Amino acid sequence: MTQIRDSIELDFCDVLFRPKRTTLNSRSEANVTRRYKFKYYPQNIISCGIMAANMATTGTLAMNDVLQKYQAITCLHKHYDFSDAENYRYIARNYDKQESAHNSYTFISTGLRDDKEHLFKLLSDKNFKIDKLCIDIANGYIPKLADFVKEVRNKFPELLIMVGNIVTGDMTQDLILSGADIVKVGIGPGSVCTTRKLTGVGRPQLSAILECADAAHGVNGSICADGGCTCAGDVAKAFGAGADFVMLGGMLAGTDESAGEMIERITQTDERIEEDGEMVPVLKKEIFKQFYGMSSKLAQEKHFGGMACYRASEGKVVEIPYKGSVENVIQEILGGIRSTMTYIGARDLKNIPKCTTFYRVNRQLNEIFGKS
Numbered sequence: 073m074t075q076i077r078d079s080i081e082l083d084f085c086d087v088l089f090r091p092k093r094t095t096l097n098s099r100s101e102a103n104v105t106r107r108y109k110f111k112y113y114p115q116n117i118i119s120c121g122i123m124a125a126n127m128a129t130t131g132t133l134a135m136n137d138v139l140q141k142y143q144a145i146t147c148l149h150k151h152y153d154f155s156d157a158e159n160y161r162y163i164a165r166n167y168d169k170q171e172s173a174h175n176s177y178t179f180i181s182t183g184l185r186d187d188k189e190h191l192f193k194l195l196s197d198k199n200f201k202i203d204k205l206c207i208d209i210a211n212g213y214i215p216k217l218a219d220f221v222k223e224v225r226n227k228f229p230e231l232l233i234m235v236g237n238i239v240t241g242d243m244t245q246d247l248i249l250s251g252a253d254i255v256k257v258g259i260g261p262g263s264v265c266t267t268r269k270l271t272g273v274g275r276p277q278l279s280a281i282l283e284c285a286d287a288a289h290g291v292n293g294s295i296c297a298d299g300g301c302t303c304a305g306d307v308a309k310a311f312g313a314g315a316d317f318v319m320l321g322g323m324l325a326g327t328d329e330s331a332g333e334m335i336e337r338i339t340q341t342d343e344r345i346e347e348d349g350e351m352v353p354v355l356k357k358e359i360f361k362q363f364y365g366m367s368s369k370l371a372q373e374k375h376f377g378g379m380a381c382y383r384a385s386e387g388k389v390v391e392i393p394y395k396g397s398v399e400n401v402i403q404e405i406l407g408g409i410r411s412t413m414t415y416i417g418a419r420d421l422k423n424i425p426k427c428t429t430f431y432r433v434n435r436q437l438n439e440i441f442g443k444s
């Protein structure tokens with residue numbers, strides 16, 4: 073018989089942090105990084121835990137250039153061809169800039185349908201200094217994924233492996249025990265995702281993070297909360313719920329460092345001026361940048377040579393008002409998290425969940441003057 077789980081499932085908008093007595097006097101005392109240790113990967117990294125999604129728009133080399141300065145991670149999208157000399161050289165150059173023995177903040181990505189031989193050759197290449205791999209498929213429950221993780225782990229015992237996506241504790245542990253260091257959590261919360269509409273499948277992201285973090289930490293693994301963050305407060309809530317890393321797409325899109333077509337639009341404002349005796353609307357130029365889901369029809373056409381007939385689009389295309397450099401965005405996010413930490417008394421990133429109590433709320437914002 074069909075079962076219904078009727079315990080309450082929560083999203084970021086359903087909770088707020090409870091402020092607590094704190095020993096921090098100012099946000100400058102909050103350290104928005106932590107030292108990460110992993111189940112299999114033998115090195116430690118110090119990071120702020122924020123990751124740029126491995127989408128064609130946000131997982132770019134330009135994004136990597138900027139984010140690594142903030143100890144944030146970029147998962148390069150899988151369409152970079154590293155047999156191309158220019159891309160290959162970038163990795164070596166970037167490695168020279170890093171103090172550690174690897175490109176600390178850079179993952180490469182693969183799906184299950186990509187060229188396995190080519191990937192293994194690249195990862196075995198001693199001159200290719202990336203030792204972090206994101207294995208990313210929409211439905212992390214298929215058995216082929218866990219098999220592939222086992223195969224990669226066997227071949228590369230010292231690789232940092234992140235894999236997803238799932239939303240339940242059982243599958244989190246299954247993937248970690250198969251060889252993953254980090255499991256990516258999120259089905260359907262993404263800003264350009266239409267999976268929930270098309271398939272009816274998904275889970276509110278905060279509850280998914282709570283359950284998967286608990287399951288992962290029980291077997292010495294880590295999780296990355298992937299999708300659904302709309303503002304710095306949501307990123308803080310993801311950390312509060314136990315996420316070790318938080319992956320962002322939409323929040324980093326529309327920036328100089330993201331890829332995507334620039335679109336210029338002339339729009340009419342409500343203001344009027346007189347021109348040749350007539351009152352005409354004042355025009356304003358607005359700049360947007362295109363952002364699209366990796367399962368959208370546009371992505372399929374751009375990167376996979378068209379949509380396979382057995383697939384339906386599970387992503388959409390949007391235009392985001394141009395934001396300038398991603399530096400502004402990352403600084404705002406880190407500033408927000410620092411402030412959260414001051415309110416709840418967390419001295420470093422690792423302490424956020426320990427200091428977190430959430431209030432369940434039915435309204436978190438006052439929108440009298442519209443959404444902002």
Ligand code: 5GP
Pocket residue numbers: 125126127210237258260261262263264265266267298299300301319320321322323364365366367368386387388
């Ligand atoms: P955002 O931060 O924009 O809310 O979510 C980013 C995440 O959305 C990505 O990391 C990825 O997991 C997911 N995503 C990206 N493109 C698509 C898509 O076309 N369909 C679906 N279902 N999810 C997508």
